[in-house]
Amino acid sequence: MSPNEPVRPGRAQWAALILFAGASGAVDVLAFIALGRVFAGVMTGNLVLLGLSFTGTGGEGGPAAPLLALAGYVAGVAVVAPFTRRRQGEPETRWPRAVVRWLAAEVVLLAAVAAGWAAADGAPAQPWLDVVLVAVAAAMGVQSAALAGAGAAGGPGTYFTGILTRLVARATGPGSVGLADLGSLARLVALAAGAATAALVYAASAPWAMAVPLLWALVALACVTAPPPLPRAPSSSAGRLGSRP
DSSP: OOTTSOOOOOHHHHHHHHHHHHHHHHHHHHHHHHTTSOOSSOHHHHHHHHHHHTTTOSTTOOSHHHHHHHHHHHHHHHHHHHHHOOOTTOOOOSSOHHHHHHHHHHHHHHHHHHHHHHHTTTOOOTTHHHHHHHHHHHHHHHHHHHHHHTGGGOOOSSOOHHHHHHHHHHHHSSSOOOHHHHHHHHHHHHHHHHHHHHHHHHHHOGGGTTHHHHHHHHHHHHHHHSOOOOOOOOOHHHHHHHHOO
């Protein structure tokens, strides 16, 4: 492989991408059901909700929650993007160190949110509820910017409409569905699974709900920080066969 050839995700990277999608789904559903009927990572939805809030037809919710989510997400992206931006002509690697470091920072932020959420018995009062919203939106901004910085070995961190569009186009077009498409489909399934698990935990025990996205993200991070398996040493019989003239 040429050193300048883009590197596609390996097994560990694909596993991490799928698990981070689950974390995104978990955070979004908790933001929607517990933090003001907004999203932590889907900014398109928040822009729609923001526009709706100014019409007076969107119920009791005003523009504050969508604006806070937007502000947190933008802040997360703005902080991370300069550190993961590639220089022109720089060869892509699977997971640049800067990407992994910022994903670790996301896990730390989610851990702080989970601890505070549990301490508040799953029902923090204002203004802490707004603080949690900004924090989880910032975590999703960090995740999106970091995974975008991974280039061809990364991908969208919180927005998956493009993935769905590409999968449908490939499935209905003349081409065939490949392994990369199956990985993308797994990310969509994980997104829904993350949302479902977080909603179920919230209904059963609200103080533990914020631990759900933390666990998804923690396992994802472990996939890309674990040392690679050692290569197998050639057997003695193979060595003898290779030494024969």
